């Protein structure tokens with residue numbers, strides 16, 4: 297398990313990730329966040345029982361991403377999620393983080409469904425959600441406004457059952473890709 301609760305000691309690295317343009321410009325709030333604003337935000341989530349923020353540390357001790365479940369409704373069994381991989385992290389980080397995070401959502405938090413809202417400009421995240429098995433539910437009634445521009449927001453949902461199926465496909469793809477890389481390495485060694 298590479299997920300652990302976000303702690304005060306993570307705030308410095310978290311702010312540097314969050315303010316990096318490749319993260320910031322895919323978020324709903326895109327301004328550069330000040331240290332004071334970041335601290336106030338941390339105090340607010342600390343008191344929020346419907347929010348759960350987790351650091352993904354892989355290899356152990358090396359923070360490489362963050363994931364949150366917010367608007368958690370334990371009676372209904374639903375939550376919204378959000379996440380990002382540390383800027384410059386190796387390809388596959390987002391997938392590994394999501395595998396653990398969604399297992400956590402369905403097995404530990406015992407959610408029935410996870411919701412996502414993605415800016416239509418974020419092609420990478422749209423493709424990523426589809427890869428994880430999320431079903432597109434349509435466009436949110438209100439667009440998101442940034443500097444006067446209206447950006448459509450696409451809504452996604454993933455049920456516990458859909459995750460079980462998508463997870464199996466994802467693990468097969470990962471193991472086929474690892475086997476292909478191992479085969480290539482062996483062949484190149486033979487050519488030495």
Ligand SMILES: CC(C)(COP(=O)(O)OP(=O)(O)OC[C@H]1O[C@@H](n2cnc3c(N)ncnc32)[C@H](O)[C@@H]1OP(=O)(O)O)[C@@H](O)C(=O)NCCC(=O)NCCS
Pocket residue numbers: 318319322378379380381382385386387388389390391392413414415418419420421423424425427
């Ligand atoms: C979304 C994010 C977590 C993905 O992390 P990652 O480490 O790049 O993801 P992985 O390498 O594990 O997976 C890449 C997947 O992203 C998608 N993807 C990657 N590059 C893409 C591109 N240029 N265009 C479209 N989709 C792309 C594909 O689904 C791809 O899967 P595949 O390579 O198996 O086909 C990361 O890009 C990120 O932090 N983005 C900024 C923050 C963000 O948008 N968060 C989500 C908010 S809703």
